[in-house]
Each structure stands twice: as structure tokens, then as C-alpha cells.
Amino acid sequence: MAVDFNAEVDYVARLARLFLEPDEKKRMAGQLSDILKTARRIQELDTTGVEPTSHVTEVPAVLREDQVKPSLPLNRIMQNVPRRDKGYLKVPRIADSQQDQD
Amino acid sequence: MHLYEQTAFELSRMLNSREVSSVEVVRSFLERIDEVDPHLKAFINYTPNQALETAGEVDSKRIGGEKLPALAGVPIAVKDNISTMGLQTTCASRILENYVPPFDATVISAIKKAKMPILGKTNLDEFAMGSSTENSAFFPTHNPWNLERVPGGSSGGSVVAVAAGMAPLALGSDTGGSIRQPAAMCGMTGLRPTYGRVSRYGLIAFASSLDQIGPVSLTALDGALLMNLIAGYDPLDSTSLSDAVPDYSARLEPDLNNLRIGVIRYDQGDGFDPEVTAAVYKAASLLEEYGARVGELTLPLTDYGLSAYYLIAPSEASSNLGRYDGVRYGFSVDADSIEAMFSRTRGEGFGPEVKRRIMIGTYALSAGYYDAYYLKAMKVRTMIRSDYEEAFKKYDLLLGAASPTPAFRLGEKIEDPLQMYLSDVCNITDALAGVPSLAVPAGLHSSGLPVGLQLTARPLKEKLLFKTARFFEEHRKQVPLRPELNFLEGRGR
Secondary structure, three states, X not given: OOOOHHHHHHHHHHHOOOOOOXXXXXXXXXXXXXXXHHHHHHHHOOOOOOOOOOXXXXXXXXXXXXXXXXXXXXXXXXXXXXXXEOOEEOOOOOOOHHHOOO | OOHHHOOHHHHHHHHHOOOOOHHHHHHHHHHHHHHHHHHHOOEEEEOHHHHHHHHHHHHHHHHOOOOOOOOOOOOEEEEOOEOEOOEOOOOOOHHHOOOOXXXXXXXXXHHHHOOXXXXXXXXXXXXXXXXXXXXXXXXXXXXXXXXXEOOOOOOHHHHHHHHOOOOOEEEEEEOOOOOHHHHHHHOOEEEEOOOOOEOOOOEOOOOOOOOEEEEEEOOHHHHHHHHHHHEOOOOOOOOOOOXXXXXXXXXXXXXXXXXXXXXXXXXXXXXXXXXXXXXXXXXXXXXXXXXXXXXXXXXXXXXXXXXXXXXHHHHHHHHHHHHOOOOOOOOOOOOOOXXXXXXXXXXXXXXXXXXXHHHHHHHHHOOOOOHHHHHHHHHXXXXXXXXXXXXXXXXXXXXXXXXXXXXXXXXXXXXXXXXXXXXOOOOHHHHHHOOOEEEEEEEEOOOOOEEEEEEEEOOXXXXXXXXXXXXXXXXXXXXXXXXXXXXXXXXXX
């Protein structure tokens, strides 16, 4: 399973929404290919019939009473918002603006 | 002896008998911080006023005859990935540089309730990803035993704070060795509790199935006293265990009779320093001499564990760190499109190691690779758990090294991520299995740097770890093991 990581870096960076400079990409490709080569060693193990472990605790799904409780004050949460306006989060336009522009 | 040289237990005794006030104790640590932290760089933020305020409150309550918790007035340092309400919590990342949590982590609520003054927030590898504290976006932390050496990581700041007398206790976090490996490299005692024993609520998530908060201390007793405060069920953490919490500090006298100890035999190809291996066998003989039954075992999946860990942890990280998008908190780059805003914010806000792990994790979880990488790694994790279950049928405790070598040089491994990952080889399988594991100092290497042992027990057997650590303390020349800070000698010249 030899993978050329140069080809993959752009695709994976896009999936991760992670902007990388050209020199970062180049360095990343080399390092990731080394790391994945080591990580791939687990392919040597026979895991037929082995259940995956996603969590080590045997605690079943935890449920609680459906009770209304106070949440954190809005102003305390909003103080960390980089761009805000009257209690709203501001972001670049998301919706396709075709119909907004008459 | 200065107050800042005392253990937490001794400070607690002195405070309770009113030999000293908490304000005096806190001042002693604050002065020590002023004196040594410019050289060591253990703290990202200091909170002297808040610490003195809590101390003053404790002192007036004590004078008023109020009954106070055991560690009331004993100060503590906190790793900067643990949320503190109203106090910057940065994860040593640009992306959270100005983030102020709107709530306290459950462990912070616990230490506040216990009236422990918080001295500040300590340095770490960015988002706890690293083994040397060099991945901090702000500055590296130096090892007090030798300033040219790393303190280990990622909880390097917390460990150095305790080792250098800047705090008698600290909170760290351990995902794959981040408490135990630095504790070993600085001669401290550091516990990774059983997964689920200490609430993760408010610990900024790196790899949720592995992250645990734990104590860093000078002695086993001090660590046990802190565990008394932070262990227990928390409805705010759905992975938290509801099992009863023992009194960790009560009756810590070691009893080795018929205790079955398994010494972990490592493949010497793993880069083990011969003196580290010798220290492990010396410790085993000592245990045997005092009544323990000692055998040897191998954990044959250790190397595969490292591979599985470096798929599982980055996979979880890539998902957990998806929240840093510049919208709700933290660093943010404005752009024309939302996708450009996300990508630029993350590209400029994260450092190289965090980016690497996000990339590995995203890759391992992506369509076409999920089964071969992430799913396979989770199956290997099951096999590792079975290895431990088998080992614990024969042994009550496993004994090994907490780090394959003493502290390495600053800069030595930073350009080679794989070599850096290998420095956690002793710590990772315990984390994957979710079992408790303790780093205990074993004395000094011929280089003058500390060497650490690692003791591992069945789930929820933290107390057995502390008791055995106590046994080693009784047979060590110097307790606590402290560096002489040579850089202070040149003052005034």
C-alpha cells in the first residue's frame, strides 16, 4: 500500500479546511508518508473476528432526566466571538445570493 | 528550609497547625516564580492576585475557627488546556490565545471548593500534542535539571513548576504519556488515572477516548491528596465512572507481601538507555527483597500500540479540532468566503504538529481509508486491552520505565516527528488500555538527569500505585527529588 502523499496532501487539506503554504505542503507530504509507513505496520496483525474498541469504559449510553436547567449567560459566551453584531455571530455570506440581488 | 521547598502534605500540616498563613505560603511560591521562571518558562499566565485573594480568604476562615478542607490554602498550578472561568486558557495555541472560558472545568470547581489558590496556567505542547513542550506556540519550557534539556511533554510546564519549587502541586493531562513522560524526565511523581476516574469536563479535548487529567506531585502522598479532590463521578462527563472513590491518602503504608509484580521486558531496539533498564531491574530486586513475587513479561503489541495510537489519537483530534473555525471563539481571519475564512483561520492559527495530526487524522478517517487505518487501529486497541487482561491475571502490578531515556536536548527531535513519537513508547499502551499508570522517580542517571519508573495497575487501583511509589520513596536517598538550580549561582556577578 505505497501511497504517494504529495498527491494526497491537497485533497486532505481541503477536507480538513486547513490552508497550507506550498513549502508546508512539501514538508508535510514527506513527514506524513513516514508516519503512515509506521502506522501501517498494524496491517501485519490478524484482526479477524476482533471487535473494535472505541471507548474503554463499559458504561452504557448515559441518560438523564429531561429537565430544563439554566444555561450559561449569553453575554459571557458571546464575549469570545471574534465578529458579532447584536447577539449574532457574523460570518461571510454563506447562501448563494442569486435571489437576494434583484 | 523555604516554604516553597515543602511538600503539599507538609504545607497542609503547617497551615492546619497555624505555623504559617496561606498568604505567606503563596508569597513564597510567587517569589520563587519571579526568581526562576524567567529561566524555566513553565507558566503561560500568572495569577498572583487571585492566588493571594484565595489565600487571604482561607486565612480569615481559619482564624474564625471554620473547618477547612485538607489542602485549603495550599497553592496549585494548572495546565493551560484546563478551562478556568474568566481566566485565559490558551492550550499554548495561537488559535486560543485570547480565549476566556465562560465556565470552570469540573476539576477547577473541585480545587476552588477546596480553597486551593491557583498560581497560574502552565505551558504545554500546543493542544497537548507533543513530548517535549517545544510545540508550544509561545515558548519552550526548560528542564530545571539542565536548561539545555527538554522537560518532556506535553505537561512540561506543570511538571517543571513542581520540580523547581514554583508550585507544590499541579494538574496535568495525559493522552498518551503527557503526565508520566515529563514527570520521569524531571524526577516527579505523575499519575495517569483510570480512564473515567477524573472528569474531563472542561479539559479542552484532544483525543476524547484517551484524555485524562491527573496530579503532578513531589511525593505519592501529595498526589493522593490531590486525587482525593478530583476523582469521582461527574454528570457532566458521560464517560465518568460512578464507582466509589477510596480515600487515596489514608493508610498508604506499602504491603508487598505476596504482591505479584511483572517486569516488562522491552525490545532493546527501542532505543532504551541501558541505565534506565538497569534502574527498572534494580527496582524489581528491591521489591522482591521486601516480599513481592517478581516475574517477567512482554507486552508483544507495544510497537503496534504506538502505530495504533498515532492513528487513533490524530483521528479523534481531527474531529475535536474541527470546532476551531474562527466563528465562535479564538483567533479568526476574515475572508470573502466562509471556506476561505475557515481554512485561513486554521492555517494561521495552528502550529506544525497540530496541523500534522489533523492531516493524519483526516486522512485516516477519509473515505477509502477508514477501514484500513482507523477501524483496524481500533481492533488493535482491543487486542492490546486483551494483552493487559492476560497480564493482570498473573500480576497485580506491571513495572517498567516511564521514558526510554532521560531528558533529550532542546531541538534534538523537533524536526523528526517520528523520533519524537517514539519517546512515548513506554506510555502509550497503558493509555490505549485505559488502565492507571504512575511515574515514580528512580534516582539519577550518570548524566545527572532523573530516571523514572512506571507502575501500571488494574482499572481503579490507583491506590496500589501510590502505595508502591511510597515504598520506593522509603528506599530512596532523596525525597523529594529536587534539582539544584545552577543558573541561580551566577547571580550578582
